[in-house]
Amino acid sequence: MNFRFSAFIIVSFFMILLPFQGCGQKKQDAGKVSADSLIDRDQNVWNRSIPGSFSSQTKSRFDSLEIRDFIRQYPKFSKFEESIMTFYSHRNMAFAWFDAEGLIEHADNLTDRIRNLKSEGVNKELPYFQSLDSLIYSSDSDQFSHFQKIKLELILTAQYFAFAESVWGGIDAKFLKEIDWNLPRKKVSFEEYLDSILESPPGNFKEVKAPVNRQHDLLKNFLNQYRVQAAKGHWLEIKAGSKSFELGDSSEVIKQVKLRLFELGDLKDSKTDQIFDLDLQNAVKQFQTRHGLKDDGVIGKGTISELNVPYEQRIKQLLVNMERSRWIPVSVSTDYLVVNIPEFRLHVYSADQLVWSCNVVVGKAIHKTVIFSGDLKYIAFSPYWNVPQSIVKNELLKDMRRDKNYLQKHNMEITGYRDGLPEIRQKPGPSNSLGLVKFLFPNSYNIYLHDTPSKSLFNESARAFSHGCIRISEPFKLAQFLLRNDPSWDDTSINAAMNAGVERIISLKEKTPVFIVYFTAFVDKDGLINFRKDIYDRDERLADMIMNFQP
Template sequence: MAVCAAVLGYTTLATPVLLATPALFLATPVFAQVTAFKQAVAEAASDDKDIASFYQSNGYTPIWTGASDEDRARRGELLRAIEGAGAHGLPAAQYDADGLLAMLAAARTPRDRGLAEVEMTRVFLNYARDIQTGVLVPSRIDRLIVRDVDYRDRSSYLTGLSGEKPAKYFRSLPPRSLEYNALLKEKMLMEALLQRGGWGPVVPSGKLEPGNQGNAVILLRNRLIAMEYMERSSTVTYDAEITEAVRTFQEAHGLNPDGVVGAATLDQINISVEKRLQSVMVALERERWFNTDRGKRHILVNIPDFTAKVIDDGKITFQTRSVVGAASDDRPTPEFSDVMEFMVVNPSWYVPRSIVTKEYLPALQRNRNAVSHILVTDRNGRTVNRGAVNFNSYSARTFPFSMRQPPSNTNALGLVKFMFPNKYNIYLHDTPSKSLFAKDVRAFSHGCVRLADPFDFAYVLLAKQTDDPEGTFKRALNSGQESRINLVDPVPVHLIYRTAVTNARGHTEYRADVYGRDARIWDALAKAGVVLNGVQG
């Protein structure tokens, strides 16, 4: 929809009379028109304290419907912005550009203009907050999306707009990150692909590997060609070219690149363009929630990617595989940000109360010598003699003891844990269960994040504060005693959840929605009015 030039033009809104015969108000004193406008603004803004306060402070001066070039520029930029809201994955219908234009075109009295003035302000504030910090409230979608969104004071949008060139101000509202811009480009690509019909027929279930022949191999070949993982080919055999294309596909989707189409690879190959586009739309919303300074150096844990990365000046300087919380019960890893302050070498594992009461107490009630590698302790941390305790006399609510595993090579936390103290009791740590890092899907923990290369991770962190990071760490390790090493410069830690993410080459990669969170976010976005462009009706 093109912005209506008649409404935006100086000839219609340059006077207090909008789209009306000028003679109609020649007999009406100017002060009466001004008073009618102010009264209309005050009345229309009365149910919104931020809008009411703004107009009270500026003497009820219009910022949209006045006669000045600045007013004309502001209303023009607002209408252009809400017309293009769908390109950002926003619910464009909520801003109702057509309705706003119609309201402006029908304004024939100072009162009409005052009502239009406030309505434009309402629309602006809704749009500004949506595009800057998201349409949805994260915790309302999933209780473990506990990210603190950096919501701006609504009045700051109005003062900011009034003191800035309108075009520049509107350009400043969306996230400025490279990731957001890359996702916008991917959205356009996916929409165009969706309009063309997608990637063609899916590949039937069943394992496919080098040497296979038949219709399933042909469908696999065609889908890989459509996805641009291999050049056009007429092969009917799972040959070296298809094998290499499958490996490339697997690498781009966080899977083990073995060149064999197993269940996990097949699931990802058969996901439709429409579902991928939904992932991009959700990622845009998540990027708006995360529209804040992440730190010159920071740690980024992408839960469905099963990785932990150290980012310095926007570049990945270290990366390791991770294991995250299992998808069942209360074990998924939450999403939030905090600051890593120290590491503990040779840590004790203080067993969380939920594990003590749900898992270990029932085992102790069956056999007092169960989980014998873990100590039962009193409130002062002293070891309790199991033989003196009748475990069956306690319930999960009344059990008065704690449990602790002393430092060792078999400690559940391994030999080091990295602490960013938080109310969710989540941290990064080593693990003796190294075999899990070879799996495609690595969701097995009770919520904390296990690292495949914890020592190297420690060296990277310590390199900023010592010339001998490995020596510093190993001296603490070789002591065999639990010890703490503070980080001189604490490092922000961000636990995020992205199933669509841009790699270092600028290409979008996709991951499985391991907790189903993105599906719930998409459902909420759709209910809010976000639509997929390119869907064929």
Template sequence: MDSTINGKETPDEEKLLNPQFKKLRTALQKYIDLKNENHPWDSIALERPKLVLGDSGGAISAIKDRLHYLGDLNDAPSDDKYDKDTKDAVKSFQSRYGLSPDGVVGPNFMKALNIPLDTLIRTITINLERVRWIPSELPKEYIWVNIPDYKLHAYEQGKEVFNMRVIVGSAAHGTTIFSGNIKYIVFAPYWNVPTSIVKNEILPGIKNNPNYIKNHNMEIYGKDGKYPLVRQLPGPDNALGRVKFLFPNSYNIYLHDTPNHDLFTSRNRGLSHGCVRLSEPEKMADWLLRNDTTHYPTQVIDSLMNKNTKEKWVTLDKTVPVYLVYFTTWVDSDCKINFRKDIYGHDAKIAEKLFK
């Protein structure tokens, strides 16, 4: 039997819904109401490369009107000046869309501002469908990685205690969506090179340079069928960096450090082979071991990460849930709706089923 009444959830079903579902449903209604107002939504053209504080004329009036319409600019526009209030509104919009919040109106900003209302409504609807599968109540302590947002959030007693930038799988090597439990921290880890990388990268490298293995601080420690087993030794250039966090799973996905932290400044951080690289791995280690400061005070963790040359496994006294999720829109703690790019094309697949 259908559990909805006139398309709405019954009281019993409401109890099973995650609070994010209710927030998104409210946002959806807001955008439907905006569409029903038949407010002009023509594409706005920028007449110069960019707009900054102090500029006037051009498309500023239309931009201010739309920012007001979407709730980023409080007061209705009365002139065509790019003033401080307008800059703050632009920064608010940029933050909601995952753009650099620099207050500069340029091509990326305009592309986001010109997304049709119908497209936004569809995106919200798709994510409403996704959030149905999130439990109504999450654990008091957990880690949340939203892949399209390239960000990790840590929660304690149900409240966010920190967040950090992450690098996720590229479009060709997408990070799998699933949940698990962090059980181990491995300091100064070996990197056991996957067979696919041995086949496609290591063996061609050896063919071109006999010293390839030595030059990359690697060793061959066995054989698996016709391919050698290769691992990279612990050290500053190890592909996993100085530490990794394991939540046993069949996908061989985990969280880890990286020797190349410059990549975290990039806006689009879909760059890995599937695992999740952390911008602040030491903060993660400190947090996971915060209740065992007798054995692992901050200085010991720092030493294990930066001075240890031998791999060391630490088993957590209590596993910590981790959720790898895929939301291209959500309502944040400030009740603002956020949108991100559908980096893996998952939205398009769901849309084919929802909007036939």
């Protein structure tokens, strides 16, 4: 862990550690402000800001050799030795967690966060926590020695880095290849930002987010909510058989559905009668949307199946996707595209703001779409489709044997031979398997975004039909977005190029990052928790890697 990232984590963490004050205070009379309320207000400002670079004291120091002795005593912290040494060398070996009065408040805040690590979505205990707890407890004693003070100072800093690694960094990057996650891990460089924080008055920085993507904390909020529901222990399976229910129906099943939807927050009214009313229909539609189902408002087999997923399973899903959110960029300042495979959706962003979204078709389970990122550089209008040799060998040769005119009927031609197989391409046109346009971000997986003549597939709720590439439902709109700042292209010229019947490849003036991701739980733009099926069976493997699961 380099010092720039480490130092940022240290400063950012204090901003998060500091608790909000004011809970349980007595209400003040209107127009009357007491001295105590001013103190509370100022404490609020302080607690939402950065109180300088830890303790501001510089006189109380220790020898750098103490760090080596500490690591020998606590070898599980050896991976952080360089970061700890660098941190204190920048402080001239001055204590960070103590001032002239003793241990500063932040030490207790850090210890509380570590003690409640489960609420951060991490199901493990950090090394030597009992030693930390014992030293914190003893620090007020008159018998607390200088040697113990150094030990507590260093164990707090070491725990700090351990917390940051677990909560903000996630599992070691070397394991990601094992779960087919080929996106590069986030990189953080905050030198200028850090300098400005340390040089500015505390009151100037009231809210600073942790160095993780916003999805992490959004999922964390729902994790705690689902744990509350699970702790109630009254979950029962809803048994509806093969019967469907719709507006106006009456059944005991409807009463059970109402109770479940009220617990989940989709139904606002706690009244659980047996009548399928309009409020229930709206709640069912919202639930269906959150789970990627057709939002017809009818309680059918698919809806009952999702309603019957136990809270413990949803908790595991949240934990797994919180882990994934630790790996991706905190934010992206440019235009970028995100394809979430289990969601079957493309999301178009500009400066980290969602612009629009559309349906996509992704690879079948046997032809999984790869999780990776690239830079979209080219648009091919009226494209040829160069048929992959695997498809030629496994599919086209059989069709060609059955029908000698197969290639002609499908507007295909042989362009050569390689390794005993014909090289086949499909000519441009409305029947081309790539449709009228494709979007290229060169990669070793030969994956790209493209149009398709098979428009009906976009109406399916589960859309894993392709050989791995990604079919998009609104290719014209995507071309508009990518070319919107190029005066040589407008709607007319884009439409003409798509229908020219002659391939034309253009280079974009600015590359657009594309992220192909895999999230089976996420919070949408309306703040609603969404769940999707684990179509490639990736969740369980990751869950086994990050924890011995205990909801």
